Amino acid sequence: MKLGVIADDFTGASDIALTLSEGGMRSAQYVGIPDGPAEAGTEAGIVGLKSRTVPVDEAVEKSLKACGWLLEQGCEQIVFKICSTFDSTDDGNIGPVASALAGRLDETSVLVCPAFPENGRTVYEGHLFVKDNLLSESGMQNHPLTPMRDPDLRRVLARQTDWPVTHVPISTVREGADAIASGLSRAGKAMIIADAIRNEDLVEIGGAAKDRKLIVGGSGIALGLPGNFGARSDGGRWTGLGGKAVVLSGSCSTTTRGQVEKYLSVAPSREIAVADLMKEQLSLQELVEWVLQQDMPPLVYSSADPETVAAAQREFGKAESSESVERLFSDLAAALSQSGVTRIVVAGGETSGAVVSGLQAETLEIGPRIAPGVPALKVCGRGLALALKSGNFGGPDFFSEALSVLEGRA
Numbered sequence: 538m539k540l541g542v543i544a545d546d547f548t549g550a551s552d553i554a555l556t557l558s559e560g561g562m563r564s565a566q567y568v569g570i571p572d573g574p575a576e577a578g579t580e581a582g583i584v585g586l587k588s589r590t591v592p593v594d595e596a597v598e599k600s601l602k603a604c605g606w607l608l609e610q611g612c613e614q615i616v617f618k619i620c621s622t623f624d625s626t627d628d629g630n631i632g633p634v635a636s637a638l639a640g641r642l643d644e645t646s647v648l649v650c651p652a653f654p655e656n657g658r659t660v661y662e663g664h665l666f667v668k669d670n671l672l673s674e675s676g677m678q679n680h681p682l683t684p685m686r687d688p689d690l691r692r693v694l695a696r697q698t699d700w701p702v703t704h705v706p707i708s709t710v711r712e713g714a715d716a717i718a719s720g721l722s723r724a725g726k727a728m729i730i731a732d733a734i735r736n737e738d739l740v741e742i743g744g745a746a747k748d749r750k751l752i753v754g755g756s757g758i759a760l761g762l763p764g765n766f767g768a769r770s771d772g773g774r775w776t777g778l779g780g781k782a783v784v785l786s787g788s789c790s791t792t793t794r795g796q797v798e799k800y801l802s803v804a805p806s807r808e809i810a811v812a813d814l815m816k817e818q819l820s821l822q823e824l825v826e827w828v829l830q831q832d833m834p835p836l837v838y839s840s841a842d843p844e845t846v847a848a849a850q851r852e853f854g855k856a857e858s859s860e861s862v863e864r865l866f867s868d869l870a871a872a873l874s875q876s877g878v879t880r881i882v883v884a885g886g887e888t889s890g891a892v893v894s895g896l897q898a899e900t901l902e903i904g905p906r907i908a909p910g911v912p913a914l915k916v917c918g919r920g921l922a923l924a925l926k927s928g929n930f931g932g933p934d935f936f937s938e939a940l941s942v943l944e945g946r947a
């Protein structure tokens with residue numbers, strides 16, 4: 538294995554796995570840290586953790602352990618994959634994990650860039666934009682767990698680490714990889730936020746990072762990395778899976794709520810209310826039976842608008858509300874897979890983490906792209922195909938499109 542990725546959530550892991558696989562690296566995604574060695578011939582190993590919103594110490598410990606495993610597999614470079622909307626709080630976990638990994642790898646110059654232009658995330662003058670909005674006005678200010686209220690990444694990161702935080706402006710990035718690399722050496726010990734507006738900028742940033750041991754970013758940061766390892770795209774092989782399918786949505790993002798609205802107008806659906814979960818008024822067995830009875834893939838969703846989420850959090854607590862929903866999706870996915878469901882489309886990073894844990898999936902094969910940042914996946918050794926969609930990704934018809942790609946029809 539040449540390149541190792543530690544992703545702070547599971548949708549993020551499949552997002553960057555798609556970029557590396559499309560860039561020609563033989564890639565495998567792992568659900569948590571594997572017990573044994575990687576399959577021979579794997580060039581990029583992506584360890585998906587559920588560390589974005591856990592307590593800082595736990596995130597650092599898990600990330601260092603993942604780093605240790607990747608180094609044992611021979612990795613020469615580690616990417617810490619974070620969200621393209623820089624999801625974090627003033628406590629972390631981006632800053633503390635990045636500094637712990639830098640310490641472990643003996644790296645003093647850490648490029649940080651969450652840009653993902655294809656999905657509208659760009660960094661300019663150190664500020665993160667989501668399409669034509671600043672991060673803090675993009676809907677991310679209402680995120681249930683990591684509300685992002687400051688668009689200036691230099692300030693956001695500086696609150697999370699005692700490392701100096703500096704900046705590479707777009708003018709330097711446009712001069713190319715060598716100019717970026719000399720900017721890094723001049724910066725001394727620092728975490729360096731890099732501006733990037735288009736894919737070409739990220740390819741130059743990737744080139745500049747050739748000799749770095751640690752890079753931090755969204756999946757866009759990986760665009761230039763396969764070239765550093767001499768990889769070339771080869772098309773790939775994917776065969777779909779027929780059979781029963783379901784869509785599970787725990788994401789409350791604006792994008793997902795639009796996709797939920799669209800899909801429930803054509804498919805059977807069941808809405809999950811936090812109050813029903815907290816008051817134990819929902820039968821898992823009944824829900825499983827309902828899903829299995831449907832003629833077309835149904836939707837089970839807890840996705841709700843910010844007012845509904847805030848009301849549930851006020852009444853039952855923030856962590857408790859999230860946990861109750863995640864437990865439901867985890868148990869539901871496990872029960873459905875045991876009952877013969879072969880395709881599961883999931884919306885939301887935390888929700889995806891809960892689902893893959895419930896499924897006890899270990900290694901995922903990377904298939905074709907469903908939408909930018911979302912590949913089709915197969916659980917190795919099992920007849921089960923998955924799509925793990927980040928909250929803000931995909932077009933209005935994402936759920937139908939994902940079901941088709943997983944079936945091998947698109």
Ligand SMILES: Nc1ncnc2c1ncn2[C@@H]1O[C@H](COP(=O)(O)OP(=O)(O)OP(=O)(O)O)[C@@H](O)[C@H]1O
Nearest residue numbers: 787788789790839841859862885886887888927928
């Ligand atoms: N109705 C609800 N009320 C309160 N919390 C909810 C509700 N529905 C879902 N949640 C919780 O909100 C969180 C949503 O996070 P999740 O990561 O799944 O989606 P997202 O943030 O939109 O996706 P991503 O992290 O990929 O951007 C989860 O912890 C989920 O359990």
Ligand SMILES: O=C(O)[C@@H](O)C(=O)CO
Nearest residue numbers: 549552620621755886927
């Ligand atoms: O970078 C992104 O936006 C996604 O891969 C993700 O991490 C959302 O959970």
